[in-house]
Amino acid sequence: MSTNILSIIPTDPFWVPGAEAAEVARAILARVYPGAREVALDWHEDPVFVDQGENFENVRCPGCHSDLLIDWWQDQMDEAYATNFQVLTVHLTCCGRDSTLNDLVYSWPAGFAKFVLFAESPERAGTGDRFVIDASPLDSGELAVIANALDHPVRQVLARY
Ligand SMILES: [Zn+2]
Structure with a gap:
């Protein structure tokens, strides 16, 4: 079974948000994807390549x-x-x-980052049909809300493994 990971990274690979802003952004992503297996933050000492997996x-x-x-x-x-x-x-x-x-x-998009906000198996609220899962990526408006919370432009990376 494949795993989908939706990551949000700052456009600047070396930029990191403050802890409070990061948590606000995490809470927003968790609200968008209440069915996600996990919505979490990763901090790295040096930039890492946030790849798109099989979507390359x-x-x-x-x-x-x-x-x-x-x-x-x-x-x-x-x-x-x-x-x-x-x-x-x-x-x-x-x-x-x-x-x-x-x-x-x-x-598909990928990039480098010291800070990664991600949702594993992103799943939006019920579609009304239990066989239909809405795992659509963030639209530009949702991305803008997260960028605003972080106070930095962001890039969305959709990975499948
Ligand atoms: Zn060229």
């Missing part, structure tokens, strides 16, 4: 939108990992731009 399709250049070779991307990940993901800069050979691993265009 490709990685593209944020400048020219070229598909990036997975081998190239893996090499960049290995180099960044050697710095505990403190150094995320990359040089894109497709168009000569400098960017960061966090700014590449991941499909």
Whole structure:
């Protein structure tokens, strides 16, 4: 059986909220997904890659939108990992731009974060039909409410394992 994890991460990989704001955001996510197995916070000393699991399709250049070779991307990940993901800069050979691993265009979205708010098996309130589970991701309005609670823009990562 596969597991779905919906994560909310700050757009800045090094930014973390205060404990109180984080708890407010957690409570909001728990209200949106009352049927979730768990709604919790993860704090990391160094940024971690919050991946999309089986939802990974490709990685593209944020400048020219070229598909990036997975081998190239893996090499960049290995180099960044050697710095505990403190150094995320990359040089894109497709168009000569400098960017960061966090700014590449991941499909589905993914990113780096020291703070992760997540819901495991996100499930909204009953649909009225017990065979129909509403596990839809946060819409832009809900994301804005959480971003507002944290006082920082956020990115949503939908992972399946
Ligand atoms: Zn490019």
